[in-house]
Amino acid sequence: MSDIETALWWARRDLRVHDNYALTHAARAGECLPVYVFDPETYGEREYGGPASFAFEKTGARRARFVAESVADLRESLRDAGSDLALAHEDPARAISRIADAVDADVVYCERYPTPEEHAVRERVREALPEGTRLEPRWGSTLYHPEDLPMPVEDVPDTFTPFRQDVEHAPDCEPRDPLGEPGLPGVPSALADGDLDAGTLPDPSDLGVADASDWDAVAPTDERAVLPFDGGESRGLERVREYVWQRDRLRQYKDTRNGLLGADYSSKFSPWLNLGCLSPRYVHREVQAYERERVSNDSTYWLGFELLWRDFFQFQFAKHGSQHFRREGIRERENIQWTGNDRLLDAWKRGETGIPFVDANMRELNATGFMSNRGRQNVASFLANNCRVDWRKGAAYFETRLVDYDPAANYGNWAYQSQVGNDGRDSYCNVVKQAKQYDADADYVKRWCPALRDLPPEYAHEPWKLTPDEQEAHGVVLGEDYPEPVINLDASYGKLR
Ligand SMILES: Cc1cc2nc3c(=O)[nH]c(=O)nc-3n(C[C@H](O)[C@H](O)[C@H](O)COP(=O)(O)OP(=O)(O)OC[C@H]3O[C@@H](n4cnc5c(N)ncnc54)[C@H](O)[C@@H]3O)c2cc1C
Known part of the structure; x- marks a missing residue:
């Protein structure tokens, strides 16, 4: 020894x-x-x-x-x-x-x-x-260390706003300063001498995720992707430099964060944060430096606000554990009639529901592994609230597909949208209303559902409102060029009110 x-x-x-x-x-x-x-x-x-x-x-x-x-x-x-x-x-x-x-x-x-x-x-x-x-x-992995919170994690409030207010108002509750890179001692002699094999990176086929012998073969190639999302600490740090400093996008973050198109409407830090390539405390320190050197405004505050949402779900899982994965959620809601309707689930997964805003978002997820926050809220609310398909099947599909999947953020947000999680109100998204608000010119749905490209924006969001003659005239016949809606959306809201 x-x-x-x-x-x-x-x-x-x-x-x-x-x-x-x-x-x-x-x-x-x-x-x-x-x-x-x-x-x-x-x-x-x-x-x-x-x-x-x-x-x-x-x-x-x-x-x-x-x-x-x-x-x-x-x-x-x-x-x-x-x-x-x-x-x-x-x-x-x-x-x-x-x-x-x-x-x-x-x-x-x-x-x-x-x-x-x-x-x-x-x-x-x-x-x-x-x-x-x-x-x-x-x-x-969190911005705030649980020991620095103004309450023990078992007592973290179940709704976000009181949690945020407690954290923001507690005098000594601050994110810790990020640590630098440590100096590393030598590796044990067993590795240096070759007695222990350092091992090689598995191929996609070794892991069983794709029939390919190298990782380039599974890289997303769709030119509509918001970013290529290359993994690694180096690329994560580069994205922070790019978004915050070079492109100066932090100053408008609060106004642009609900966007749908392009690399810079939001930070896109999530894949790197969730695999730990980026530390949230490092991001926070960069935001503080930006506030000192360029501008301190609602937008710079709001990025910290969103990182606090991220922490909130982590602490919720520390508090409630596997209760979050139950269909009834932490609210223990037994009174929702979930269906096991695989036809609706399959149409949703494929982006073939006939509701363009849902389909566009699901097609983006399938083609690129990413979807905006606005999109996630709407597709989740549609599947869980309008279709009443067991929300965990939607969450599990996200788990497979998302490049930024995190168990607490994903299942926590899904439960929230499905009325079984961290929100006492039974709120849901009005998908068409949100589509018209956040995609007023229908550029987003047209990008991902090209069959709708010649429709005026209001019809691109509700093609079922076109008469058969109008469909012919615009070159999009429902059931042929683009699916008929899988449910009657208006009627489905009636049941929720
Ligand atoms: C149904 C559903 C599922 C989701 N699944 C995940 C998931 O698996 N992994 C994940 O990281 N986020 C998830 N989110 C939250 C959010 O959609 C993403 O964090 C965000 O879209 C990532 O893009 P961004 O980095 O550009 O975010 P920005 O708007 O730039 O936000 C900055 C960071 O704040 C954090 N953040 C922002 N919003 C949330 C939120 N609602 N909950 C938790 N953290 C948040 C993220 O770490 C994000 O990178 C989900 C949201 C919904 C509605």
Whole structure:
């Protein structure tokens, strides 16, 4: 046994070198080995638990690519810093215990998450560790550290506004300063000597997400995509520089954030934040610097406001745990008649509901892995409230497709839109009204539903209002060129009022 302490840094969804508590702690050891494990349970078809269970693909190829790129980028940064990143593709409990054993690790540092699956994996890893190796989880994924909140997480209010007001008004509640990049000690000799294999990046076909032997083959190629969304800390930091400093878009964020078209109506930080390529505290510090150097206004405040929404859902999951994944939600609503209508669900997934604003958004998601916040609210409300399809099937579809999927943000927002979550009111989106408000010229629906391109905007949002003769005249016959609506939208609102 050597006197030098050996640490593993088990990188999870914190794929960055800057402002990383777990890595910074691990780097204080005499030897430190960073490790990333591709967990086979995270890929392929999985059962959604409970009595009304259903199968869905847990990670689609787009997010898998984002993960693979982020891991590759991290490995490069660590190698540049004189360290490395060992890779494995197996059960994390087996992989971490095997590697801990091989390097005779004293301690494993990792990020701590509030969501049940992530918690369960961590505890399995803890149980499998060789005797004498301890696990030290560190919290680092939120803007505010839970210990700095003005209330214990069990008492975080279930609605956002009181939570925000408590946080904003508490005198000592501030985001912590981001940590710099730690100096990294050498890697354990087992890796340096070649006794332990550093491992290689799996291909899409190894993970079972696509029949392709390299990641470029699963890159989104649709030129209508808002951004290419390349994974990795380097690209995440670049996006912050680009959005905040070079393109100076933060100053109008509050006015543009409900947009639908283009790279800059909102920050698009979410994929990097959720995989930990970007620290929310780093983003916050950049916003503060921008406020000092350029302008401090409603828009600069509002980006922090949205990051607080992100925190809110994380703390909600810390408080309520798996209750959030139940169909009845944290409001325990037993009085909603959900249907198991797969015809409606399939039409919704394909972007073939005949409601253009819903279809355009779903087609964007399918083609690119991204959808705006305004779009997400509307398609979720449509499926859950107008169609009354079990909202968890919609949320699970988002889980597969979204490049920025996060369990707390996704299921929390879905439950919220479906009237079972963090909102006491039974609010829902009036899809056509919102379409006309946020897509007044119908440019967005026409981009994703080209069959509607020759319609005047008001009809592009409600093509079912055209008579058969008008349909002929505009070259869009419903049922041939574009689907008939799958439900009577007006009648469906009647049931909600
Ligand atoms: C049904 C539904 C599902 C969603 N699923 C996810 C998800 O899986 N992952 C995810 O990150 N966001 C999710 N959101 C929230 C929101 O739509 C995205 O965070 C946002 O669209 C990402 O784009 P942006 O980075 O440009 O956001 P910006 O408008 O630039 O906001 C900045 C950051 O604030 C955070 N944020 C903003 N709005 C929310 C919100 N409502 N809830 C939580 N965080 C927020 C995000 O981290 C975002 O990157 C969902 C919203 C809905 C309605």
